[in-house]
Amino acid sequence: MKKQDQQNSAKELLRKQYARMVEKVTPSSKLLEGCLRSFWVGGLICTLGQAFSDLGYRYLSLNSTEASTFGSMVLVFITALLTGIGIFDRIGKYAGAGTVVPITGFANAMVSPAMEYRPEGWVLGTGAKLFTIAGPVLVYGITASVAVGLIYCLIGG
């Protein structure tokens, strides 16, 4: 009897240890998987952008700055289209930050609410919701750039 008790408590201990191990391992493997997914999808999106900008540079006689803008514009166009036909959300669910961090995330954040709030009207629905997330991004980006310009001006640019 005593032996069985000991065995049981040993089993109990093992089970607890196992549960603790699972707890420790699960979130980090989720973290690893999420990071890997966003790495390869995000990397691929940037590579596509490079390909489009190379095409623009070679065949549309754009200079290198214009070509890089052109690459981003094509990505924005593709994102808008894929969001419209409902495919982009699926890619986004898989890739997480892999689609959020590139310019595709900015484009998707404009199109998605603009489509969703269309029933509220062309002006306050589509027109306004286009900037739900793009608005704050532009506010902080523009404010920071004006600050940079003014500081540059002050310290003798």
Added chain:
Amino acid sequence: MMLWTYIKVFLCGGMLCLMGEWIILKTKLTPARILVAYITAGVILSAVGLYGPFVSFAQAGATVPLTGFGHILAQGAIAAVQEKGWIGAFTGGLTAAAGGITAAVFFGFLTAVLFKPKAKQ
């Protein structure tokens, strides 16, 4: 040579996205905050002269992520200040970033007009 460029683009762009995912999962920041953080970080890194060399190394791997958008804003503002003085701080940023922003507004609006939202599962 071209292949090496594309490898650099893939690795650097991927790393920036990986960092974003790591921040999202670790801090529960929403994607909207990530976008704001990335563009602001891009402006600052560009202003202190770190992002420019990164762009010439990683090309689209640095310009396609939203930090690159911040870099364009900051460099536009600085270039315009050099050219026109203080008024450039107000005109330079958006002038340089006009292509990307206008494309996003135009294509975004067009899509929202043309497509009906799908019912969410």
